[in-house]
Amino acid sequence: MKLPAVAITAAFSGGIVLGLQVFHPGQAASYKFLALAFVCAAFFLFAGFILAFLGRLFPAAAASMLSWLAAGFLAACSAQQPLPADHVLSMLAANQLELRTPLRWHARLRDEPARVPWGYGYDLELSAVEFEGRTLATRGGMRLAFTPKPDDTQIPEAHAGDEISVLTQAKLPQIYKDDGAFDRRGYLAQQNIHLIATLRAPELLERVAIATPTMSTRLARWRKLLRDEVDFLFGGTPQVAGILRAMLLGDRSFIDRGESVDFQKTGVFHVLVVAGLHVGALAVFLFWLGRKLRLPHGWATLLMLVLLFSYVAVVEQRPPVLRAAVTTAIVVMGSFFYRRLELLNSAALAALLLLIARPLALRDTSFQLSFVAIGCIAGLAMPWLERTVQPYVRALRGWRDVTRDAAHERYRAQFRIDLRDLCAYVFSRMRGRAARDLEDLLVAGIGLSFRVWELFVLTLVLQFGMLPLMARDFHRIPLAGAIANLVVVPLTVVIVPLGFFAVGAGLLLPALGKILAVPLGWLALAELHFVQWFAHFSRASYRIPGPPPWLILSFFIAAVLLAAALRMRLPAGKWFAPAAGGLLMATSLLVAGYPFSPKRSPGHLEVTILDVGQGDSLFVVSPAGRTMLIDGGGAFQGFPDREEHLGPDPGEDAVSPYLWSRGFKKLDVVALTHAHQDHIGGLAAILENFPVGRLWIGREIASPALARLEEIAHRKNISIEHEIKGPAFSWDGADGAFLWPEISPSEAVSSAKNNDSLVLRLHYGERSILLPGDAEKQAEYSMLSENSGDALHADVLKVGHHGSKNSTMPEFLAAIQPSVAIISAGLDNPYGHPSPELLARLKQAGVRVLRTDRDGAVHILTDGKRIEVSCYVACPEEHAGMSSGQAQFPDHQQDNEKK
Numbered sequence: 001m002k003l004p005a006v007a008i009t010a011a012f013s014g015g016i017v018l019g020l021q022v023f024h025p026g027q028a029a030s031y032k033f034l035a036l037a038f039v040c041a042a043f044f045l046f047a048g049f050i051l052a053f054l055g056r057l058f059p060a061a062a063a064s065m066l067s068w069l070a071a072g073f074l075a076a077c078s079a080q081q082p083l084p085a086d087h088v089l090s091m092l093a094a095n096q097l098e099l100r101t102p103l104r105w106h107a108r109l110r111d112e113p114a115r116v117p118w119g120y121g122y123d124l125e126l127s128a129v130e131f132e133g134r135t136l137a138t139r140g141g142m143r144l145a146f147t148p149k150p151d152d153t154q155i156p157e158a159h160a161g162d163e164i165s166v167l168t169q170a171k172l173p174q175i176y177k178d179d180g181a182f183d184r185r186g187y188l189a190q191q192n193i194h195l196i197a198t199l200r201a202p203e204l205l206e207r208v209a210i211a212t213p214t215m216s217t218r219l220a221r222w223r224k225l226l227r228d229e230v231d232f233l234f235g236g237t238p239q240v241a242g243i244l245r246a247m248l249l250g251d252r253s254f255i256d257r258g259e260s261v262d263f264q265k266t267g268v269f270h271v272l273v274v275a276g277l278h279v280g281a282l283a284v285f286l287f288w289l290g291r292k293l294r295l296p297h298g299w300a301t302l303l304m305l306v307l308l309f310s311y312v313a314v315v316e317q318r319p320p321v322l323r324a325a326v327t328t329a330i331v332v333m334g335s336f337f338y339r340r341l342e343l344l345n346s347a348a349l350a351a352l353l354l355l356i357a358r359p360l361a362l363r364d365t366s367f368q369l370s371f372v373a374i375g376c377i378a379g380l381a382m383p384w385l386e387r388t389v390q391p392y393v394r395a396l397r398g399w400r401d402v403t404r405d406a407a408h409e410r411y412r413a414q415f416r417i418d419l420r421d422l423c424a425y426v427f428s429r430m431r432g433r434a435a436r437d438l439e440d441l442l443v444a445g446i447g448l449s450f451r452v453w454e455l456f457v458l459t460l461v462l463q464f465g466m467l468p469l470m471a472r473d474f475h476r477i478p479l480a481g482a483i484a485n486l487v488v489v490p491l492t493v494v495i496v497p498l499g500f501f502a503v504g505a506g507l508l509l510p511a512l513g514k515i516l517a518v519p520l521g522w523l524a525l526a527e528l529h530f531v532q533w534f535a536h537f538s539r540a541s542y543r544i545p546g547p548p549p550w551l552i553l554s555f556f557i558a559a560v561l562l563a564a565a566l567r568m569r570l571p572a573g574k575w576f577a578p579a580a581g582g583l584l585m586a587t588s589l590l591v592a593g594y595p596f597s598p599k600r601s602p603g604h605l606e607v608t609i610l611d612v613g614q615g616d617s618l619f620v621v622s623p624a625g626r627t628m629l630i631d632g633g634g635a636f637q638g639f640p641d642r643e644e645h646l647g648p649d650p651g652e653d654a655v656s657p658y659l660w661s662r663g664f665k666k667l668d669v670v671a672l673t674h675a676h677q678d679h680i681g682g683l684a685a686i687l688e689n690f691p692v693g694r695l696w697i698g699r700e701i702a703s704p705a706l707a708r709l710e711e712i713a714h715r716k717n718i719s720i721e722h723e724i725k726g727p728a729f730s731w732d733g734a735d736g737a738f739l740w741p742e743i744s745p746s747e748a749v750s751s752a753k754n755n756d757s758l759v760l761r762l763h764y765g766e767r768s769i770l771l772p773g774d775a776e777k778q779a780e781y782s783m784l785s786e787n788s789g790d791a792l793h794a795d796v797l798k799v800g801h802h803g804s805k806n807s808t809m810p811e812f813l814a815a816i817q818p819s820v821a822i823i824s825a826g827l828d829n830p831y832g833h834p835s836p837e838l839l840a841r842l843k844q845a846g847v848r849v850l851r852t853d854r855d856g857a858v859h860i861l862t863d864g865k866r867i868e869v870s871c872y873v874a875c876p877e878e879h880a881g882m883s884s885g886q887a888q889f890p891d892h893q894q895d896n897e898k899k
Contacts, residue, residue: 005348011065012352015072016362019080022073034077041070075359088126088140089194092172097131097138099195102169104130106208107142109162112224113155115231116253119147120155122205123193124164141192142170146199156202160220161211167204170197171828176654177611177856177872180661184648190364223314227251229503233517240524243272247492247524248499250274250315257649259528262535264474267463267481268488271527274315275370277489278496279324283308283332285497305329311500319361323370326350343378347371365473369466376465379563381458387566389457393450399443419443452486459485468555468591472546475660475689477592480540484531491527495520543689545660547591555591558584598663600625605734605764607771607860609798610658611852611872612650614826614833615678618771618798619659620762624732628669629655630760630771632682651682656689658857664690671696671723671760673773675706675752687712694719698741699756706752723758733864734764739787740772740779754801755779761794765864770794770816774801780812792816795867796860797847799823803834813845820848820860820869827853850875 044067051060083090091097107124114121122144128135144166148155158164173185173196188194199205211217226249234241242254252260252272263269270277286307290300312325327350331343351371354361361367395412398404399420405413423439430438460482470476478484502520506513534540547555562584565577600606606621612633620628633650659667667690673679680703686692687709695713697706697720713720725742728735740759757773770792772780780800783792797818800807802825821842825833834851842849850858856872869875 003342003344003348005345005352007061007065008068009348009352009355011068012072012075012355013362015069015074016076016355016359017072018069019073019076019359020363022077034074037070037074037077041067041074043067044070072355072359075356079359084139086136086138087194088129088138091136091138097129097136099170099172102167104165104167105142105170105197106130106135106163106165109158109160109164109211110141111220112160113158114224114251114253115227116145118145121145121253122158122199124166126195127163140194142195142197143188143193144168144197144199144205146202146205148202154202156199156205156207158205158207159211159217161214161217162207163209163211165206165208166197166199168197168199170195172196174613174648174827176613176650177852178654178658179857179872180657181611182653182657184653219313223249225507226314226503229506229513233502233506233513234521237521237525239528240521243524243528244495244499244520246272247274247278247495248503250321259532262532264476265478265535265541266484266488266531267478267541268484268531271488271492273320273366274324275320275366276324276327276373277492279308279321279328281493281496282311282500283328285500287332301332305332319364320366320370323350323354323367326353327374343382344375347374347378365469369469372466372469373462375563376461376559377458380465380559380566381461383563383566384461385454385457389450389454393447393454396443396447396450419446455489456482456486459489464588465559467588468547468552471544471591471594472552475543475546475656476541477544478541480534480537484534487530488527491523491530495523495527498523543656543660544592544594545596545663545665547594548596551587551590555584555587558587594663594665596663598625598665600662601861604861604863605762605767605769607762607769607796608658609822609824609852609858609860610655611856612654612682612824613648614802614829614831615650615681616673616773616802616824617650617655617682619655622731622734623764626668626731627664627666628671629659629667629686630671630758631673631679631773632670632684632686634678634681649682649685651685652689655682656685659690666691666693668693669696670694670718671758672698672706672709673757673759674698674754675701675703676754676774677705679774680705680709683709684712687716687718692716692718694721696721696723696758698723698758699743699752701752703752734762737761737763737791739783739791740775742782742786757800759783761791764862767796767862767864767867768794769796769798769860770818771798772800772807774807776801776804776806777809777812780807780809784811784815795819795862797821799834799838799842801833802829802831803838803851804831805835805837808838808841810841813841813847817845818847820850820867822858822860823849823851823853825851825853829853848876 044063048060048063048067051057051063085091085094088097092099105124105126106128107126110123110125114123124142124144126138126140126142128137130136146155173188173193175181175183175185188196227245230244230248231241234244238254239259242256242259245251245253246255250273255272260269260272263272283304286304287300290303291297293300295303308325308328312321315321327347330346330350354367391409391412392415395408395415396419399416405416408416423442426442427435427438463478463481463485467477470478498516498520502513502516505516558580561580562577565580568576600621602625603623605623606619608619610617610619610633615633616631617633618630620630622628632655667686670683670686670692672683672695684705687695692713695709695718697710700706700722710720712718723738725738725740728737730736737760738758739761741756743756754774754776755778757775757779759773759775759779760771762769762771775783792812792815794816795818797808797813797816797820799821803823808821823834839849850869850871852858854873855875858872858875859870861868861870
């Protein structure tokens with residue numbers, strides 16, 4: 001078997017996948033079950049040895065694969081055991097701890113305080129918490145944020161390893177309880193962060209004990225030293241400092257959201273993630289440096305590995321850089337001991353080691369992307385280049401030496417002869433050294449063109465091979481990624497070693513560091529400007545729903561078949577390769593085009609009130625499939641005196657993923673009830689991510705957010721229409737009427753007001769739904785005085801203004817007479833929504849109440865007669881007399897939160 005490590009890793013990974021299917025995260029496997037899996041693994045391994053001893057190689061290989069499969073299953077089951085009872089999440093689940101009030105937490109500081117755009121961040125390893133007069137031992141991680149006030153003269157004095165106590169109100173990381181939404185809580189848990197908190201004043205953090213210096217604390221100090229040196233060298237150009245922090249140290253804290261999106265659009269975001277490209281560039285530089293120091297090959301290799309893993313230790317052993325370093329080390333050590341090395345085997349061995357250490361890494365997107373990338377290079381790009389370009393590259397070596405022609409295949413030998421003839425013809429009138437130098441220059445140019453073509457093929461194959469994962473996890477297809485990488489990758493290969501050289505020199509010889517920082521800054525700025533310029537081409541990338549699992553599986557089966565065909569030396573490979581390539585092309589077109597129909601219920605009116613935290617966003621689907629999005633939730637506004645948008649954006653993190661999870665690629669209408677941030681903030685992402693037919697706006701206001709939204713609409717040729725009381729529309733038998741506002745929309749005011757909200761009533765058959773935005777009692781009383789009871793009656797009411805006490809007044813509620821009321825509010829929001837007064841009014845009226853903060857997204861489905869209600873989290877007990885049940889979509893009703 002030429003690829004034994006690939007087969008072993010595939011079997012082990014298959015066992016992990018099987019274990020993930022049998023047991024869900026947190027579900028404990030019994031010891032008897034684990035023992036059975038261990039016995040199976042041992043039995044198949046022993047059987048493999050016996051069969052190999054008897055010379056039955058094929059059965060021995062099969063038994064060996066089964067043993068690795070059982071071992072993977074055992075590893076997955078073992079890795080998914082529930083958290084210990086004293087873990088902070090276990091204590092919260094068991095109601096042994098509450099987070100409603102500030103508590104005093106005892107912890108150890110994992111790292112040096114990190115400077116971030118809003119101030120400083122502290123990562124804490126919890127040890128105890130004081131709750132109800134007791135000190136409870138606990139474990140877990142907390143991320144503490146501190147924003148200094150103008151009168152704060154210093155930050156809390158604490159360093160890595162110090163024991164501290166802090167008085168703060170912690171909370172679980174925010175999640176959006178919608179299908180497809182980004183799981184921020186799970187993302188932070190992978191970094192061992194389970195709670196987040198804010199330090200209100202520096203006096204609330206106390207250093208209890210100073211850490212004894214250890215290797216861990218020294219690494220943390222060195223890490224901070226490197227970050228501070230980057231900031232010092234590029235203090236005048238913070239944009240460059242942010243880029244270099246990311247490229248050299250893996251710290252993307254100072255990358256603006258807009259910059260990050262530009263790198264994603266152009267398919268070069270990988271340069272901001274310290275991984276294979278960076279580690280490879282650094283390894284080549286270190287080996288070259290060792291050889292320049294006239295070290296023997298072995299000592300140069302050892303120097304490179306020592307410095308490489310020292311770098312890994314400094315950047316916190318993050319998974320991408322650790323994977324890249326392990327793979328590089330295996331390749332380097334293999335090349336040191338063997339003359340010929342198979343990259344697929346080396347990468348598979350690295351994957352196996354990492355999966356043995358952390359089996360659940362298999363489901364991480366970054367892990368999958370890393371090894372899919374290596375597989376594309378080793379399995380597709382390199383074999384194809386070996387058959388096409390590489391022989392001509394080798395043919396250029398010693399091209400003047402006629403005696404070497406016979407060592408090459410006849411086409412390459414003819415290429416050498418033609419090359420000599422070309423040089424003789426072009427430079428026939430020149431003699432001596434000048435002619436020879438020009439000939440060398442011409443041949444060097446040909447060789448460079450071959451290298452550029454190789455880089456283009458590599459990047460094209462990488463973009464192509466990662467297509468389904470990019471569509472599934474990032475919903476983006478970068479069409480021009482291969483071209484952009486032709487510029488960005490060579491720049492990065494220069495920037496990374498030069499960057500470390502400049503930072504190291506700056507620490508030892510400050511003057512030399514400042515000199516080297518000048519060209520380094522130019523290169524980083526040139527790369528950034530190129531990416532930004534390239535990203536401005538509107539058709540450089542587009543967003544797409546994630547492909548179904550069967551299509552992803554088909555794509556990779558086709559890719560594996562093509563890789564096998566490229567390695568075939570048999571005549572069958574001549575037809576097998578085109579067939580596999582055709583299948584791969586067909587599946588890739590399906591991924592990129594997503595020709596599948598969205599998930600909806602034909603003949604039904606659908607309204608989904610999404611969980612966007614403290615904000616509003618509603619999705620409406622007509623009986624024939626027309627779509628409307630009303631509001632998009634709020635977005636983070638940036639930090640004082642800065643324009644970064646680094647916080648959660650519901651439009652990008654919740655609303656767009658929800659639409660993609662249902663397979664929607666466009667919106668007929670986007671409606672903005674009013675331009676408050678918790679309604680308009682996420683709409684910029686929506687207009688960027690989806691083709692939109694029309695933008696409905698109520699009253700025009702002098703708002704930067706609204707101006708930006710309208711600018712995006714004009715750029716994308718989206719029709720802007722102002723709606724007021726009176727106009728109505730009909731979509732496939734579902735009627736809509738605007739009940740408010742009655743002011744002239746062209747009369748712009750300085751700020752948005754709740755009572756200027758668009759109020760929309762949807763009617764289908766015998767059922768109706770009222771959507772009042774943030775309208776308060778003044779607008780409600782006006783609507784009551786100008787409309788009859790029938791015009792306001794609704795079976796379902798989306799409660800106004802997130803359940804404020806100033807909305808849904810008793811008279812208004814009596815006119816509507818809803819059976820179900822849905823409140824869109826954020827969990828533990830600072831406004832106290834929904835108010836107890838409002839909840840009391842709804843209870844007294846006998847209305848069934850659903851809340852996005854508690855129940856997640858609420859889905860309303862009606863065929864004009866019957867109304868069905870389902871929630872992301874299991875809906876509370878139904879109100880008597882309300883017809884409710886399992887909606888046709890979504891096709892699930894969870895008993896517990898999925899996130």
